[in-house]
Every structure is written in structure tokens, then in C-alpha cells.
Amino acid sequence: AQSVTQPDIHITVSEGASLELRCNYSYGATPYLFWYVQSPGQGLQLLLKYFSGDTLVQGIKGFEAEFKRSQSSFNLRKPSVHWSDAAEYFCAVGAWGGNNDMRFGAGTRLTVKP
């Protein structure tokens, strides 16, 4: 089955600074890849997804992610972080044509300093 690793449990950045959250996946074929955000007391919200085509995908709230097959990575980036971006971020991988479950990483908690 597919799996996801998010190496950073907690990241702190200053407001206005750039951000990169790391995600590595394991899957034997071409995966679906997703980034979700979870704010306190709220459900998971999709930021962006990749399933084919352009390896640089744009999402909501100014986020983007780049699929790198050679590195089995799908890192999330934002050029300038806003205080409202403080939340928990989850990378997830889904499978082509086989089992239909989606596997999530353990998450990275983002703190934004004023």
C-alpha cells in the first residue's frame, strides 16, 4: 500500500517569510498527491492536488506544490506566509485503479511569528 512521510513535525516561520513543507511518498505507480490543511476546530480542506500533467500545481490561498518523481516528493510552498496560514498541514497519496483509500502523513504543524 502507499505511504507518506512528512519529516517535519513542527515548523515556525515569520510572517512574510517563505515556506516549504516537505512530503515524501512511497507508491509503486503514478500516485495521486494531495495537500490538505486543518485549522483548529475545522475539517480538513483541500489546498491542491496532482494526478497528471504539469508537475507544478497551484492551489488555493497562494500555495503551490511540485511533484518530483525522481525524489518521490511533493513539497508544498508559499512565497510569503500570512498569520492566518497557521494550521496543521497534511500530505496524502491516493492510488490509481487499485485500492481506493487515501493515506495521510502525520502532519506538519505551522506556527507563524508576528
Added chain:
Amino acid sequence: GAGVSQTPSNKVTEKGKYVELRCDPISGHTALYWYRQSLGQGPEFLIYFQGTGAADDSGLPNDRFFAVRPEGSVSTLKIQRTERGDSAVYLCASSLTGTGGTRVNTGELFFGEGSRLTVL
């Protein structure tokens, strides 16, 4: 409704009791998923329904956990003889057609806000 609805939002029960958690997916979504999220962890897959049938229940931790979706819409997750280790947020998600299948399938999951289960 417009989104995925889960009830109850909070449930406190005693060890050994039986619990039911309900999920009402987005209308028209054929795929429904249950996940469990423990504190500080990512969502852990439990079971996936395509229509009325459980297409993949490999994530259910043991036979105390069971889920149904008799009419292909609302789903109920049932936990028998609850244990303290069952305490977690149980998340439900729905999708138009599921995350796998054909390449036209975008696979986005829409999540409810979860049911927080506390077993004392």
C-alpha cells in the same frame, strides 16, 4: 446539505459501552470514507464504501469496529465494547467517485468536521 455532516460532534462514553457515529455525505457522492485521527497524528484510514458495499475495510483495527451504508448514502460507524484506546476524532469524507479508478477521477475528498470520541 452542502457539506459532509457528522453526528454527534462529541461523544463521551464509558469503557465497554457501544457507540454509533453517523455520517451524512454530500448528496450524489458515491464514495464514502472513514478515518480515525488520534492526537498529533494524521488521519488513519479505516474503511471505504463505494455505494452500499465496503470496497476496502483493511483499516478497521479489529472486529469491534464495523460500518454500514445500507442505502448508499448515510453511513454509521459502530464500535462495540469501547476501550480507552478508541478515543480519537473519527472523520468521515465523501468523494464523487473515489480516489482510484480511471484517470478522469480527480479523487478529491470532502471531509466532515469529525466526531470526537472520548472513552473514560
